[in-house]
Amino acid sequence: AQSVTQPDIHITVSEGASLELRCNYSYGATPYLFWYVQSPGQGLQLLLKYFSGDTLVQGIKGFEAEFKRSQSSFNLRKPSVHWSDAAEYFCAVAAYSSASKIIFGSGTRLSIRP
Amino acid sequence: NAGVTQTPKFRILKIGQSMTLQCTQDMNHNYMYWYRQDPGMGLKLIYYSVGAGITDKGEVPNGYNVSRSTTEDFPLRLELAAPSQTSVYFCASSYPSSDALSSYNEQFFGPGTRLTVL
Structure with a gap:
């Protein structure tokens, strides 16, 4: 069965610092992967998605994520957080x-x- | 477009009471979903619908019922509220995949309903 693990419950970074949020998945075939963001009191908004092709995916708000099949990971990154x-x-x-x-x-x- | 709207925003129920959470979307999406979000647990799928008149169970359907009489509306019914149903409920909608092998479309979420059962 498919599953997703986010090992970090809470992360604090300084404004202007870089960010990486970890994600590991379990899936038997080529996965379709997403990152969503939920601001306080709001619903979820799609940041980016990966279906196939280039393993580095650009999203909204300056976020990107890299699909690494060998590590079953899809980590989210941002060079400078606001x-x-x-x-x-x-x-x-x-x-x-x-x-x-x-x-x-x-x-x-x-x-x-x- | 208003997108996905949910009412009410907040509700407190007593054990055994019933209520309906409303969800409406104006994007002409075929697919609609109900999730619950418990602290530290992510979102769990309760029910979903691929079109008017068609509904199916998700991961955690017990204690809930749904109906889909129109494309726009997908209400979630709690018949006998229990403390275990205290949660935040999200409705979402999406276009259908034109090809199950090629793409999964973005789900658009409503702002949520915070339900407390005492």
């Missing part, structure tokens, strides 16, 4: 079905130190 990036970040993998169902990781809460 205070507005404080949020909960979810990695997700698409379940192989015709209903576009996806399975979410447990999330990583990002705090920004002024």
Whole structure:
């Protein structure tokens, strides 16, 4: 069965510092992978997605993620974080079905130190 | 477009009461979903629908019911509320995949309903 692991529950970085959020997936075939962001009191918004092709994927708000099949990872990165990036970040993998169902990781809460 | 809207935003129920969480989307999406989000647990799929008149169970359907009489609306019903159903509930919608092997479309989320059962 598909699964997603986000090993870091909470991360704090200083404003302007670089960021990397970890995500590992378990899937028997080529995965469809996503990163979503949830600002406080809001629903989820898609940051980026990977289906195939270039393993470095660019998203909105200056985020990028790199798919590494050998490590079963899809880590999210940003070169310089802003205070507005404080949020909960979810990695997700698409379940192989015709209903576009996806399975979410447990999330990583990002705090920004002024 | 308003996107995906959910009502109410907050609700407190007593054990055994019933209620319906409303979800409406104006993007003409065929697929709609209900998730619950518990602290530290990510989102779990409750029910989903691939079109009007068609619904199916997700990962955690027990204690819930859904209906899909129109493309726009996908209400979630709690018949006998229990403390274990205290959670934040999210509705989402997406276009159908034109090809299950080629792409999965983005899911658009509503702002959520925070439900407490006492």
